[in-house]
Amino acid sequence: MNNSTNFFAVDLGATSGRTILGCIENGRLQQRELTRFPNHIIQTGGHFYWDIFALYNEIIRGLKTVAEEGITLTSIGIDTWGVDFVCVGKDGAILRNPLCYRDPHTEGAMEEYFKKVPKEKVYEKTGIQFMNFNSLFQLSAMRSHNDSALEAAEKILFVPDALMYMLTGEAVCEYTILSTSQMLDPRTKRIDPELIEVLGLSESQFGRYVNPSDTVGTLSPEVQKMTGLGAVPVVAVAGHDTGAAVAAVPAQDAHYAYLSCGTWSLLGIETRDAIINAKSFQYNFTN
Numbered sequence: 001m002n003n004s005t006n007f008f009a010v011d012l013g014a015t016s017g018r019t020i021l022g023c024i025e026n027g028r029l030q031q032r033e034l035t036r037f038p039n040h041i042i043q044t045g046g047h048f049y050w051d052i053f054a055l056y057n058e059i060i061r062g063l064k065t066v067a068e069e070g071i072t073l074t075s076i077g078i079d080t081w082g083v084d085f086v087c088v089g090k091d092g093a094i095l096r097n098p099l100c101y102r103d104p105h106t107e108g109a110m111e112e113y114f115k116k117v118p119k120e121k122v123y124e125k126t127g128i129q130f131m132n133f134n135s136l137f138q139l140s141a142m143r144s145h146n147d148s149a150l151e152a153a154e155k156i157l158f159v160p161d162a163l164m165y166m167l168t169g170e171a172v173c174e175y176t177i178l179s180t181s182q183m184l185d186p187r188t189k190r191i192d193p194e195l196i197e198v199l200g201l202s203e204s205q206f207g208r209y210v211n212p213s214d215t216v217g218t219l220s221p222e223v224q225k226m227t228g229l230g231a232v233p234v235v236a237v238a239g240h241d242t243g244a245a246v247a248a249v250p251a252q253d254a255h256y257a258y259l260s261c262g263t264w265s266l267l268g269i270e271t272r273d274a275i276i277n278a279k280s281f282q283y284n285f286t287n
Contacts, residue, residue: 004030005074008066008232010059010163012080013241014263015039017055019062021071035062041100048100050159052086056166060226067228076167076219077237078160079244081263082180083135086162087153088171095149098159099142101133108132109141116140116198120281125192127276128182129286135181136195143199156205160239167234168217171207174236176243178206179287186274186287210236212247242266 004023011018018036022029037058042049059078066073087095099105110132114122119130128134135158142150150156157165158177165171178184178191185192191203210216218231238244245260246268260266274287 006066006071008063008073008076009237010062010076010078011241011244012039012055012078012159012163014081017058019059019065021066034065041102042097047105048103049097050084050100052094052097052159052162052166056163059163059167060223063223063227063229073229073232075215075233075235077235078163079237079239079241080159080163080177082158082177082240082242083133083138085135085138085156085158087149088155088157088162088165089152090154092169094162094166095152098162099138101138103133105145106132106137106141109137109144112144113137113140117195122182122195123281124276125185125195126182127186127274127280127287128179128184129284130182136183139196139199139201153205155207156201157207158239161207164216164234164236165207167219167223169220170217170234172210172216172236173207174239175209175211177239178209179243180240186276212236212238246270 004025007022009020009022011020015038016036017039019034021032021034035058039055040051042051083101084098086098089095110130113136123130139150155171157171158173158181160177161172161174175189179186183191183195190209191206193203196202214236216234216236218233219227219229224230238247241262242260246258249256249258254270257267257269275285276287
């Protein structure tokens with residue numbers, strides 16, 4: 001693989017993760033799993049958390065494996081599960097391990113939020129299925145509970161964006177992972193300001209917008225020293241794992257459906273524009 005074009009992929013799910021080396025040889029993609037590891041939920045103090053530092057450490061371990069084998073990387077990309085996020089302080093430090101979407105603190109959060117912005121209006125703006133753990137309702141619950149990390153947050157970074165931040169020092173907000181939050185307006189392709197202003201938040205707290213294939217930055221000097229690699233570019237991919245899976249469907253034409261099976265199964269189609277109308281609202285369909 002050393003004479004090929006090599007890519008380092010990080011694929012993180014709600015129970016496990018892996019790092020993969022992909023290379024292009026003779027016009028074909030070859031893949032090799034480098035490492036595989038569990039993704040544990042930590043229960044303490046009445047809450048469920050993800051260990052973002054353990055996940056970062058596993059990424060470093062995979063990168064060290066690449067360096068030890070003398071492989072030159074073209075770029076690094078990360079995808080994860082959706083909705084969850086990390087709070088970052090004014091000094092650039094991660095304030096706390098992120099809450100897990102399975103945390104019970106969002107029970108009743110949707111109903112409380114709809115007192116601020118009506119349910120119909122939220123759907124019309126976002127076209128996202130209503131689930132109490134969507135980022136919008138997590139943030140609302142945290143605000144209601146006077147969450148100390150949120151109160152001190154200078155930046156709010158979704159999990160793949162947070163890991164890219166830990167690797168590069170660049171704070172970004174990738175489009176597909178943002179689409180899981182119930183804060184994205186798919187028409188403007190930005191966070192809807194009204195939805196977050198009622199929570200005392202601003203668009204600038206979510207980092208600069210990037211799309212899949214945009215370069216986020218390069219490995220920081222610290223990470224270069226830790227891994228033995230150089231200034232490898234970190235590139236935004238479809239940061240939401242389902243988005244990445246749909247993009248990879250080997251369909252022959254535009255008329256197909258997909259079934260993505262992970263923590264749960266998702267059946268859908270790919271369309272050019274979001275479908276947001278009275279019937280999609282009635283059936284609680286998601287975009």
